[in-house]
Amino acid sequence: MSVQVNVDNFVRAETNRMFDFGQSQSGGINQWLRYRVPTPFDEQPVIRQNRDTLYSGAVVDVSRGARLTVPEHGDRYASAMVVNQDHYIQHIFHTPGTYELTADQCGSDYVLVAVRILVDPTDDTDIAAVNTLQDQFTIHAASSTPLTHPDYDTASFDTTRNHLLALSRGLPDYRNAFERPVRADRQRRPGGRVLVRHRLQR
Incomplete structure (x- = not known):
């Protein structure tokens, strides 16, 4: 039976739908979708994406805990933002290290981890370096139940x-x-x- 949507549950409904889409695009739960080249102006999957940023994202099952690793990135800007199913931004990590994510801490069983890394969009060598850095962000989750x-x-x-x-x-x-x-x-x-x-x- 369909659930009626109103102002009280709209945010959860919209966020769940977007998480579901992200999960399908990445190939499954706890899997990264990595954008390897700067976003074309006419192909923006998210509003107002920056030309000087490469993005990665994963929908993560944190119901039994998960670990997010932010690698060393020198003086290059990099961040990992954690968004829960009610679209609250629970964490933004900049410092290299491994971070524990739990449902109690995050406020829902599933979260979106969105990574942003600064890049020179005119320099192929820099883009390649950031691609390598993207692969060093890792997620290890104790559960992999699809959203x-x-x-x-x-x-x-x-x-x-x-x-x-x-x-x-x-x-x-x-x-x-x-x-x-x-x-x-x-x-x-x-x-x-x-x-x-x-x-x-x-």
């Missing part, structure tokens, strides 16, 4: 999304829309999430 989610009712999902778009068009920015639960603005969260998705699709 599943409810069958969200399409009509109510689209209706809720359209209402949120209309309400959110005047927002000047996404401030306080995506942080940890204690800092995020509950009123801005659904609007911020739907605007990111809307601009991604344009």
Whole structure:
């Protein structure tokens, strides 16, 4: 039976759908999808991707714990952002090391780990060096159960999304829309999430 979508569950529904898409693109749970070349201007899978950044991402099952390793990267900018199923940004790691991820700590059984690494988009040698660095980010999870989610009712999902778009068009920015639960603005969260998705699709 389909689950009706409203403003209370829209963020979880939208995030689950996006995680599901990411899982399918990477080849499965706990698997990396690595973008090896700078993103073309007309092929942006995520809103406003930077030309000077190479991206990687993985949907990770943290229900029984997982370890994320951030490699040494010298003075080159690199980060690993952890987003849970309610689209809260639980961690951003910059320092090399191995980090424990748990469901209690992250707030959901599944998370998206999104890696960003600075690159010179005009230098093939630098791109190759960053490709090597991308491969050194690793995830080891104790469970590899594929993400599943409810069958969200399409009509109510689209209706809720359209209402949120209309309400959110005047927002000047996404401030306080995506942080940890204690800092995020509950009123801005659904609007911020739907605007990111809307601009991604344009």
